[in-house]
Amino acid sequence: MAISEISAAQVMTLVEQGRDAEAMAEVMLEMDSTSKLIPAQERPGLIAMALRSGREWAQELRKRYPEADTLALAQKLGVEVKHSDQEGKLGNIVLRSEYYDQPPQIVIYNSSVKALQEVIERTGHTDLLPPKLLVPIHVAHELFHHLENLKKDHLSQRYKVATLRIGRWRLIESGVRMLTEMGAQAFVQAWLNLNWYPFVLDRIEMAMGGNPPAPVDLLNELIKRPRWLNKINKKK
Numbered sequence: 001m002a003i004s005e006i007s008a009a010q011v012m013t014l015v016e017q018g019r020d021a022e023a024m025a026e027v028m029l030e031m032d033s034t035s036k037l038i039p040a041q042e043r044p045g046l047i048a049m050a051l052r053s054g055r056e057w058a059q060e061l062r063k064r065y066p067e068a069d070t071l072a073l074a075q076k077l078g079v080e081v082k083h084s085d086q087e088g089k090l091g092n093i094v095l096r097s098e099y100y101d102q103p104p105q106i107v108i109y110n111s112s113v114k115a116l117q118e119v120i121e122r123t124g125h126t127d128l129l130p131p132k133l134l135v136p137i138h139v140a141h142e143l144f145h146h147l148e149n150l151k152k153d154h155l156s157q158r159y160k161v162a163t164l165r166i167g168r169w170r171l172i173e174s175g176v177r178m179l180t181e182m183g184a185q186a187f188v189q190a191w192l193n194l195n196w197y198p199f200v201l202d203r204i205e206m207a208m209g210g211n212p213p214a215p216v217d218l219l220n221e222l223i224k225r226p227r228w229l230n231k232i233n234k235k236k
């Protein structure tokens, strides 16, 4: 896949757009495969719900662990953080981090995080997007997925769309995966006190054509990945 360069001005624009979390979350919601099934009048409420949940969960943890940095938080929540030199891949999507639930573990993929860091450094915007935040951002993102498990409250399941309907009967229903990701981004932003919504990082990658623009179906595959595959990954 061809990866194009991104200019300093483009990065600046994306960061500026990232100041508006609501607008960014709306872009994410539109990327969901179920998006067209969500009535326009319900979208603002869903966006607000996802952002509010992410922020509230971050505030709860900050209250409980006022001094903890992100790695200490992972430790307190019983989640092991590993760094891998393997390439994190899901289909043709390159992953920067991943969460496994049994036992709770976060894997940070060094090469893809470093690649993103180098892009930021090349554009000279390390003041806006400090490279030292990249690992905490990814750990915090994956911790949100852990919290959903702990709370047995998956944002993606709070709203159902009918993917198959006959008349007024909803025959097959599906959750909205992006609600979880929108909540995770809000959690990261609030936990790390960022003045931009971290979806900015994905948008930089998308702008470079490095990852396809609609990873949601593959994200769904990720949660359906069988346990035995997780175990093999861990042995590596």
Ligand SMILES: [Zn+2]
Pocket (backbone or CB within 6 Å): 141, 145, 181, 184
């Ligand atoms: Zn995620």
